[in-house]
Amino acid sequence: MNFQLSEAQQNLVKEAREFALLEVAPYAAQWDQEEHIPRRQIKKLADAGYFGMTIPEEYGGRGLSAIDAILVIEEIARHCGISGRLIVDHNFGAAITILNFGTEEQRERVLPTICNGETLMSIGMTEPGAGSALTDLVTSATEDGGEYILNGKKHWITGAGEREYTLVYARFNGVAGTRGIGAILVHKDMPGFRYAGRIPSLGVRGVQEGILEFENLRAPKENLVVPPGSAFRRLMSAYNGQRVGASAVALGIAQGAFDFAKDYADKRRQFGKRITDFQAIQFKLADMAIDIEAARFLVYRAASNAGMAITNRYESSIAKVFASEMAIRVTNRAIQLCGAQGYSRGLPLERMFRDARCFTLAGGTAEMQRIGIAAGILGRKLPQD
Numbered sequence: 001m002n003f004q005l006s007e008a009q010q011n012l013v014k015e016a017r018e019f020a021l022l023e024v025a026p027y028a029a030q031w032d033q034e035e036h037i038p039r040r041q042i043k044k045l046a047d048a049g050y051f052g053m054t055i056p057e058e059y060g061g062r063g064l065s066a067i068d069a070i071l072v073i074e075e076i077a078r079h080c081g082i083s084g085r086l087i088v089d090h091n092f093g094a095a096i097t098i099l100n101f102g103t104e105e106q107r108e109r110v111l112p113t114i115c116n117g118e119t120l121m122s123i124g125m126t127e128p129g130a131g132s133a134l135t136d137l138v139t140s141a142t143e144d145g146g147e148y149i150l151n152g153k154k155h156w157i158t159g160a161g162e163r164e165y166t167l168v169y170a171r172f173n174g175v176a177g178t179r180g181i182g183a184i185l186v187h188k189d190m191p192g193f194r195y196a197g198r199i200p201s202l203g204v205r206g207v208q209e210g211i212l213e214f215e216n217l218r219a220p221k222e223n224l225v226v227p228p229g230s231a232f233r234r235l236m237s238a239y240n241g242q243r244v245g246a247s248a249v250a251l252g253i254a255q256g257a258f259d260f261a262k263d264y265a266d267k268r269r270q271f272g273k274r275i276t277d278f279q280a281i282q283f284k285l286a287d288m289a290i291d292i293e294a295a296r297f298l299v300y301r302a303a304s305n306a307g308m309a310i311t312n313r314y315e316s317s318i319a320k321v322f323a324s325e326m327a328i329r330v331t332n333r334a335i336q337l338c339g340a341q342g343y344s345r346g347l348p349l350e351r352m353f354r355d356a357r358c359f360t361l362a363g364g365t366a367e368m369q370r371i372g373i374a375a376g377i378l379g380r381k382l383p384q385d
Contacts, residue, residue, distance in 0.1 A: 003300050016075040028080035031206040032351050046117025051090040060112030066306035070248045077252025081355035082206035088245030094121045094167040097238040102225045120163035124154045132368045141170040150214040160210030161195035172228040182228035192217030203354030240316040243363050244302045247319045250327035250359040251295050257352045258288050261334035288330045295323040314376035317369040324359035331356045
């Protein structure tokens with residue numbers, strides 16, 4: 001399989017690198033420390049064309065492929081996992097669900113505002129009693145005339161309290177099992193929508209994780225994106241792209257940590273030598289490079305095989321497991337390689353390590369991904385299937 005970049009892709013990466021060095025890298029530590037990225041900076045990501053890359057031009061996007069978006073995400077995440085995560089959220093996940101399964105009216109109404117950064121979007125999936133077992137969700141959507149009445153609570157919602165739209169996964173009309181689950185779009189200004197607080201996290205702190213509550217929220221029927229019935233598989237298939245995007249963030253963080261540690265070690269002298277002259281250090285660098293290159297192949301493969309930014313579940317899960325665990329190993333080794341300074345807050349490595357730790361959990365745990373991989377190997381259904 002050849003991943004030789006086209007001239008257009010090389011230019012895309014070059015532009016993303018220049019943007020990251022100018023608009024992202026100088027502020028990444030500040031956003032982490034303040035646990036907030038200003039809306040004006042988020043708008044710069046949109047103005048640079050990094051939101052809606054996977055959305056067709058007719059809806060305000062750039063009409064690029066999933067692999068094109070992944071290349072940009074990886075490059076930005078080398079300097080800032082927060083910014084990389086924001087780009088993922090506005091190229092995959094909820095936006096792609098609307099593109100592929102929503103109505104034409106929804107696409108025309110919502111997607112252009114996502115692409116230009118006027119509005120931001122979250123996915124409302126996880127609940128206090130329904131994390132990996134999403135089929136156990138209890139948030140209800142009850143039909144009432146021309147509306148659906150939503151009641152329930154969502155936990156660990158990325159962007160909670162900061163984003164205008166949330167694509168809420170709910171159980172419609174009390175129907176049990178996967179057949180009762182659908183997705184409806186809600187806006188934060190709808191009566192009954194309540195932001196119920198932030199969940200402080202270890203890393204990726206500039207992207208707020210929080211709690212949303214819905215109390216008799218009335219959403220018009222025209223906001224129903226994926227109706228219940230056979231919707232669950234379609235909903236989850238759209239989420240596979242989100243997993244590949246998260247894998248690209250992990251990959252970018254690892255590459256950034258490797259680059260920094262390599263340069264640091266090559267300048268650091270002990271016992272009258274550069275520490276990179278010692279074989280023990282060379283082995284560490286070699287192991288880090290092997291990990292990164294292997295992850296890059298898996299992430300690029302999953303993205304290259306995507307259609308309409310929906311990736312294969314098996315390939316997505318393999319990429320996510322390997323890339324997320326790889327990023328933890330690489331950032332950990334980078335800290336060790338830089339010694340006490342690597343452990344300090346004076347270097348970016350401790351931030352990169354904390355950010356990397358997110359991705360074996362967010363977007364589907366490594367354990368659940370392994371269950372899905374095994375199901376693919378054995379030709380069996382997942383419990384939720």
